[in-house]
Each structure stands twice: as structure tokens, then as C-alpha cells.
Amino acid sequence: MTATLSSTTGTLSNTEVLTGDRSSVFHSWSAQGSFSGLPIAGGQGSTVWDFDGKRYLDFSSQLVFTNLGHGHPKVVAAIQEQAATLATIAPAHANETRGHAARLITERAPEGFNKVFFTNGGADANENAIRMARLVTGRDKVISRYRSYHGNTGASIVATGDWRRIPNEYARGHLHVFGPYLYRSEFWATTEEEECARALHYLERVVQLEGPETIAAILLETIPGTAGIMLPPAGYLAGVREIATRYGIVFILDEVMAGFGRAGQWLALDAYDVVPDLITFAKGVNSGYVPVGGVIISDPIAHAFDERVFPGGLTYSGHPLAAASIVAAQTAMAEEGVVENAAAIGAYQLGPGLRALADRYEAIGEVRGVGVFWAVELVTDQESRTPVDDATMGRLKSELVARGLLPFAVANRLHVVPPAVVTAEEAEEGIAIIDAALAATFC
Known part of the structure; x- marks a missing residue:
């Protein structure tokens, strides 16, 4: 997941793009002084890449909207x-x-x-x-x-x-x-x-x-x-x-x-x-x-x-x-057949894969969803259902990004929302990355 893409990123680096962005863009829902969004240079299908050439599976669909993926x-x-x-x-x-x-x-x-x-x-x-x-x-x-x-x-x-x-x-x-x-x-x-x-x-x-x-x-x-x-x-x-x-x-x-x-x-x-x-x-x-x-x-x-x-x-x-x-x-x-693909991915990859993780991690309180629209609710323990804190969610997000997956996280929930064109292989790769990030965060 770290192939260099010089032909698409040109000569700019992540640092240069982020510096230029922060100097002139006022960002939504953010404290401006601490904004540190990941610079994205391009994308195709369920994958995006940054200006330093690292590739990521987009399991956020940005703000849950790239149903057809990137660059259709x-x-x-x-x-x-x-x-x-x-x-x-x-x-x-x-x-x-x-x-x-x-x-x-x-x-x-x-x-x-x-x-x-x-x-x-x-x-x-x-x-x-x-x-x-x-x-x-x-x-x-x-x-x-x-x-x-x-x-x-x-x-x-x-x-x-x-x-x-x-x-x-x-x-x-x-x-x-x-x-x-x-x-x-x-x-x-x-x-x-x-x-x-x-x-x-x-x-x-x-x-x-x-x-x-x-x-x-x-x-x-x-x-x-x-x-x-x-x-x-x-x-x-x-x-x-x-x-x-x-x-x-x-x-x-x-x-x-x-x-x-x-x-x-x-x-x-x-x-x-x-x-x-x-x-x-x-x-x-x-x-x-x-x-x-x-x-x-x-x-x-x-x-x-x-x-x-x-x-x-x-x-x-x-x-x-x-x-x-x-x-x-x-x-x-x-x-x-994009709608049918979304239904099948939910039924055969995302749903079973996330439920299997719930069986293994005490920190997963509930898994729920359909199609390419899933949430994993994270708790301190399954009996009290106390939501994990922001610092824990921050560590989980960092682990996911480091392993090449863009997450969509809200409060104590990891939303698993890839494009509706995601393949079975990509869905399984994403579940494996989530597994590894959960292990690094909670074990």
C-alpha cells in the first residue's frame, strides 16, 4: 500500500500542500490552528493516494458520498x-x-x-x-x-x-x-x-x-x-x-x-x-x-x-x-449493478466480517448496518456499554490511517462506509486493516 505515484502527484509533498491549505482555507467543524487534514492528490474507485505516494482504501467515502467511487x-x-x-x-x-x-x-x-x-x-x-x-x-x-x-x-x-x-x-x-x-x-x-x-x-x-x-x-x-x-x-x-x-x-x-x-x-x-x-x-x-x-x-x-x-x-x-x-x-x-453490489458486499463481506470482529474484541459493543452502511460501536466493556473516550478513538483512527485506510469516525463509533463499487477483495482487505488497528488499540 505504499507504491510511489510520481506521475500523478507531481513534485508537491504532503507537507507543502498542508501548509498552503492551512494558510488560506477556513475549515468546517474545526479549530483552525490545529487543523491537520490528510492531503489527497488523486483517487480511483475505492482507493485514494496522497502527495507522498501512499495509497489508502477509502472506507469513509469522504463524507459518505462517493457511492460510485473516485474518478468514475x-x-x-x-x-x-x-x-x-x-x-x-x-x-x-x-x-x-x-x-x-x-x-x-x-x-x-x-x-x-x-x-x-x-x-x-x-x-x-x-x-x-x-x-x-x-x-x-x-x-x-x-x-x-x-x-x-x-x-x-x-x-x-x-x-x-x-x-x-x-x-x-x-x-x-x-x-x-x-x-x-x-x-x-x-x-x-x-x-x-x-x-x-x-x-x-x-x-x-x-x-x-x-x-x-x-x-x-x-x-x-x-x-x-x-x-x-x-x-x-x-x-x-x-x-x-x-x-x-x-x-x-x-x-x-x-x-x-x-x-x-x-x-x-x-x-x-x-x-x-x-x-x-x-x-x-x-x-x-x-x-x-x-x-x-x-x-x-x-x-x-x-x-x-x-x-x-x-x-x-x-x-x-x-x-x-x-x-x-x-x-x-x-x-x-x-x-x-452498483446497488446490487452494495447489497452483496454488506451481506457477504462487511456484515459477517464485522460481526466476527465483535466476537473477538470486548471493545465492540454492537455492529449494525446494511449494504455499505455500517457502524461499529466501541465501549469500555460490553456490560456497562460505556462509550470509549476521544483519546482512544484518536488512537484507533491513527492506527487505521497508518495501515492505509481512511476511516469515518464519529463519537465512539467507527463507521464502515466504503464506496458502493467496493470489491469483495477490497472489503476483506479493509476488515483485515480494522482488525489490526483494533488489536493495536485495545490489546
Whole structure:
């Protein structure tokens, strides 16, 4: 994993690139003085390399978005061709590539979704879904989960349930509830059935006590991603759908991270027999090659704006380069069986491999996931389930990087999220690296 790649890295070194970056770039979610991100020179498929020539398996998919891997030739070519034809156009004009992208996206949605509002990413997709819900209901409040992440714009960051919400609470009308998470149950549950029933009861009581006539939307990640890849128990999403319908609330499913192959389905909701009112997306729809996101809109909500102006828009909504990358990515995913590959890798490599590690390491409290969307929860011991501390996670991340694997770690969890194009051999190599890093950290 240490081959020299002078032809692709040129003469720059990691140190030079990092120094230049730190001198002029203000980084997100970081204390600027201590930023030390790994410089990446290039990538192909599930592998990236730095400026010093070291190769890494990308088991982070960056921020869990390179579902097609790095440097997919069909997507790169489509962006280049579109740039040469029409590099940009205002959203007020009709554009064939934008329309093609929208049609391919709605083909993946449940029946009754025929319109897409394009945004620049997942945060403003959720922002505009909330706006639509408030406009069509005439209500204000939004219910989301404590364990969630919905983005870093005004309403989406306040809808978020983790610590990043607290210094950013400027938006109005947001409520949070606990969702099902049996490993750390807030409901004293001992089975998935109990956890599901009690979480639904709690949600409905919140709706009732807040006043159903005040609640515009329930916003949930189909599978919470950054918060821990917690698969919803059987019946939970269908139960939320019933509550939303009963009280005239718009049900929004956030598929920004879980959608377009990540969970081994075109959309993660496909596995749960549930139809929301709005679906938000970004990330995997085009493997993140050009910033893009959007809202897939059910027909009743879309028709609410047939004669009424929708008071929202973005300068780069449906940008031609982004649209071209969506068309190419969606076509490649279908032709190359990428979704099926993700499902198989989860079933035959990642799931069994990670569970085998859990049998060997006391520090692994729980393994959960599907497709190429897995979390390993790390604890001081399995009885107390006390999360390991930040210093321990820092050592684990260092061990992984030193062995040639880019990790995605949040709190006490290692998220195992390679591209959906990862091969069986690469998945097994990644599991072996994780094994060695766990041994170095905990044994």
C-alpha cells in the first residue's frame, strides 16, 4: 500500500500542500490552528493516494458520498462534455439535462412523485422541504430526532439532534424526540418490538400535547447516518407514516446519506414499505462529483404550487454540470449493478466480517448496518456499554490511517462506509486493516 505515484502527484509533498491549505482555507467543524487534514492528490474507485505516494482504501467515502467511487470515467466524461456544451444556465430557463436528471430521480421514487426541486446539497434540500411543509399546511413546528443530522443551514441545523445544533439555534419552531435505538434505549425496552411501540407512543403523545394543528412536518432520516447508522425496527417508519396521516402532518424522509445505493437499495425507504410526502437527497445521487441535492415532491404537494408561487430558489438550482453528473451516475449505477453490489458486499463481506470482529474484541459493543452502511460501536466493556473516550478513538483512527485506510469516525463509533463499487477483495482487505488497528488499540 505504499507504491510511489510520481506521475500523478507531481513534485508537491504532503507537507507543502498542508501548509498552503492551512494558510488560506477556513475549515468546517474545526479549530483552525490545529487543523491537520490528510492531503489527497488523486483517487480511483475505492482507493485514494496522497502527495507522498501512499495509497489508502477509502472506507469513509469522504463524507459518505462517493457511492460510485473516485474518478468514475463516465461521470467525469459527462461533466466535461456538458462544460463544453453549456457550462451554466439560470434555473429560470428550461434545460434538457436538468429535466433528464429529474426524470431519472423520480423513477427511483415511489409512485406519485413526479417533480424534483434541485438544491446545492443536502442541507438546503432539507431546508426547502421544511419550507414546503410549512407552506402547504399553514403550520410552523417541525419534529425531528435528537440522534440525527440534517445539515448546516438555518432550519436544517436546528432540526439536527447532535451537539452542532446548540451553538446555531436561530430558527424557530423545532422540537426533538427520541427515536428507536435499542442498544441505548430511552424507553427501558428489551426487544425491538417494545422499542418500536414505545417510540411511536412517545412521538404521538408529543404531537398531541404540542397541538397537531401547530405541527407542519415530521423530519426523519430513513436510516440515521452520522448519528450512528441505526436501522429502524420493523413497523417504525410505517407507524410514523400513520401518525403523520392521522394529524395532517407532512412526513419528510431524509435520504441524503442513506439513498442511492448506500443501503443496498436505490432509496433506503424501499426496504421499509413506507411512502413519505417529501424525500430529500444529495451525496450518492452523483457520487458528490459536483455539489447537488434536492427534494423529490409528491404530487399533492407539487400541485399545491400550480397556481401559487413557491417562494424559494437558488442561483445554481439544477446546475447543468450537476445535472449531467446525475444522469451519468444514475445510468452507470444501473448498467453496472452498483446497488446490487452494495447489497452483496454488506451481506457477504462487511456484515459477517464485522460481526466476527465483535466476537473477538470486548471493545465492540454492537455492529449494525446494511449494504455499505455500517457502524461499529466501541465501549469500555460490553456490560456497562460505556462509550470509549476521544483519546482512544484518536488512537484507533491513527492506527487505521497508518495501515492505509481512511476511516469515518464519529463519537465512539467507527463507521464502515466504503464506496458502493467496493470489491469483495477490497472489503476483506479493509476488515483485515480494522482488525489490526483494533488489536493495536485495545490489546
